[in-house]
Amino acid sequence: MEKVVVLLIPALFAGVLLRLLMIPMRLLWKLGLHAACGFACLWLLNSIAVFTGVVIPINAVTVLTAGLFGAPGMGVLALLAMG
Numbered sequence: 001m002e003k004v005v006v007l008l009i010p011a012l013f014a015g016v017l018l019r020l021l022m023i024p025m026r027l028l029w030k031l032g033l034h035a036a037c038g039f040a041c042l043w044l045l046n047s048i049a050v051f052t053g054v055v056i057p058i059n060a061v062t063v064l065t066a067g068l069f070g071a072p073g074m075g076v077l078a079l080l081a082m083g
Contacts, residue, residue: 031064038067041074056081 042058049055056062056077065073 034067035063036067038063038065038073041066042077045074045078054078054081 039058042056042062045052046055046058062077065077067073069076
């Protein structure tokens with residue numbers, strides 16, 4: 001019985017630690033996914049820049065703006081690039 005208790009305590013501690021570490025990792029994964037989508041949208045917009053005349057530089061700020069705010073963020077970036 002003592003062996004079970006001795007093995008159970010580190011297992012519970014490891015489970016709690018793993019659970020606490022998963023929260024920030026989930027947020028980082030979500031941020032990375034949004035950044036990838038923002039990059040794809042900016043790349044598509046810049047690839048049709050011949051027709052639209054709007055060129056938005058691809059950097060961390062514009063990628064995260066496009067990824068986190070979606071279409072309204074892309075609209076703001078396009079307005080800023082035109083002006």
